[in-house]
Amino acid sequence: MNDFVFCSPTKFVFGRGYVDRTGAELAGAGFKRVLVVFGQGSVVRSGLLERVEQSLVDAGLSFVECGGVRPNPEVEWVRAAIEKARAEGVDGVLAVGGGSVIDAAKATAFGVPYAGDVWDFFAKKATVGECLPIAAVLTIPAAGSEASSSCVLSNDAENRKVGTNGDVFRPRVAIMDPEVTFTLPAYQTAAGVTDMIAHICERYFSAVGEVPVTDNLACGIIRALMEMAPRALADPEDYEARANIMWAGTLAHNDLCGCGRSTNPTARAGGWESHALEHELSAHYPQVAHGAGLAVILPAWMRYVWRTNPERFLSFADDVFGIEPVDDDFEPREEAVADAVEAAIDELQMFFVGMGMPRVLGDFGVGPDCIDELLATLEKTKGSEFGQFRKLTMDDARAIYESAF
Numbered sequence: 001m002n003d004f005v006f007c008s009p010t011k012f013v014f015g016r017g018y019v020d021r022t023g024a025e026l027a028g029a030g031f032k033r034v035l036v037v038f039g040q041g042s043v044v045r046s047g048l049l050e051r052v053e054q055s056l057v058d059a060g061l062s063f064v065e066c067g068g069v070r071p072n073p074e075v076e077w078v079r080a081a082i083e084k085a086r087a088e089g090v091d092g093v094l095a096v097g098g099g100s101v102i103d104a105a106k107a108t109a110f111g112v113p114y115a116g117d118v119w120d121f122f123a124k125k126a127t128v129g130e131c132l133p134i135a136a137v138l139t140i141p142a143a144g145s146e147a148s149s150s151c152v153l154s155n156d157a158e159n160r161k162v163g164t165n166g167d168v169f170r171p172r173v174a175i176m177d178p179e180v181t182f183t184l185p186a187y188q189t190a191a192g193v194t195d196m197i198a199h200i201c202e203r204y205f206s207a208v209g210e211v212p213v214t215d216n217l218a219c220g221i222i223r224a225l226m227e228m229a230p231r232a233l234a235d236p237e238d239y240e241a242r243a244n245i246m247w248a249g250t251l252a253h254n255d256l257c258g259c260g261r262s263t264n265p266t267a268r269a270g271g272w273e274s275h276a277l278e279h280e281l282s283a284h285y286p287q288v289a290h291g292a293g294l295a296v297i298l299p300a301w302m303r304y305v306w307r308t309n310p311e312r313f314l315s316f317a318d319d320v321f322g323i324e325p326v327d328d329d330f331e332p333r334e335e336a337v338a339d340a341v342e343a344a345i346d347e348l349q350m351f352f353v354g355m356g357m358p359r360v361l362g363d364f365g366v367g368p369d370c371i372d373e374l375l376a377t378l379e380k381t382k383g384s385e386f387g388q389f390r391k392l393t394m395d396d397a398r399a400i401y402e403s404a405f
């Protein structure tokens with residue numbers, strides 16, 4: 001097991017009706033005047049925003065609304081929010097939404113004390129230091145931003161989508177009330193579950209050998225998700241299913257599933273190859289939901305790289321799907337291994353497709369002619385070679401994209 005630093009400072013307040021505790025929790029955490037960040041209307045329509053704001057008032061906090069964050073949030077929105085936060089003199093930022101809203105809130109929170117342009121942090125021209133405190137009322141389990149050290153923003157002018165990392169902007173408090181996810185459309189539920197599985201896989205398929213404690217957590221969470229997701233899709237108000245999925249989303253991305261698997265103790269485990277390939281897709285085509293993009297990219301990446309370390313994929317096949325190579329006198333071992341690994345990747349992809357996720361990139365209405373532009377921005381963000389399980393050149397990236405059509 002490699003050395004690691006596990007930092008998960010978020011206070012998780014998890015349960016039925018717990019949305020109404022938001023104000024009390026924020027007051028306890030020292031918030032006084034709050035910027036309330038939300039998306040494109042789901043929290044208004046469901047009445048959630050009103051409940052959250054009432055709880056702020058009841059706890060003696062004042063607030064300013066800042067709505068309209070789009071999925072795959074854009075830096076221009078953040079620039080305007082920073083101006084508003086400064087003008088209103090807020091001392092904390094509360095996100096009421098999913099990954100997009102939380103990431104927009106995070107960028108606002110570290111943009112306020114910074115004198116330059118907030119994109120500098122994403123262009124790697126600056127490192128986040130100071131940051132207003134952040135809290136989140138999570139409405140969609142998916143990105144894991146309620147506890148993660150990541151913040152991902154798009155820049156439409158440059159056709160880019162880039163992440164930045166820092167423990168300083170992990171939320172102080174995450175209010176997690178599974179009942180608020182009852183209103184999620186099936187597609188978003190499925191995209192969220194796909195993203196969680198990808199977060200676990202990116203760490204599981206790092207360059208490190210076995211770490212049984214971490215590996216069992218990882219595969220156990222994937223198995224639980226595969227049991228719970230069909231239940232939530234069949235009955236959106238199945239509380240147990242919604243609650244288990246919600247908690248899985250947090251554990252998939254707060255780094256618990258990477259402990260001991262990182263080659264650098266203070267960095268996240270894994271090479272994040274599928275995420276790098278997907279982010280280009282949702283950068284150029286903001287209508288692509290991140291999780292849906294991963295449903296296509298992750299299996300394509302797996303098929304391309306598994307021969308680098310078949311044993312790792314065999315562990316995954318066995319622990320997640322109970323698939324083992326069938327050794328007999330007629331089939332050579334290599335063929336039996338290939339059959340087992342490919343069967344596991346097929347199972348994973350069938351699970352995504354069974355939830356309503358796309359199978360090929362063409363399902364997003366794009367053609368292979370988009371690959372050149374995806375590669376151009378990928379190289380800007382990742383350099384000419386990236387990844388860890390297997391180093392990928394731009395030719396490898398092209399082959400993976402091509403195989404996904």
Ligand code: NZQ
Nearest residue numbers: 039040041042071072098099100139142143145148150183
């Ligand atoms: O905007 P509204 O109207 O609120 O609608 C949203 C949005 O259309 C809707 N929604 C959310 N909660 C709902 C709901 N609809 C009904 N009922 C509810 N309870 O769902 C749609 C998607 O929301 P979004 O926040 O975009 O989803 P998600 O949580 O998947 O976030 C995706 C973003 O997070 C980034 C992705 O790249 C993408 O930009 N990521 C962030 C990460 C992080 N910060 O750690 C890691 C991830 O790998 C990912 O890259």
Ligand code: ZN
Nearest residue numbers: 143195198290
């Ligand atoms: Zn993700």
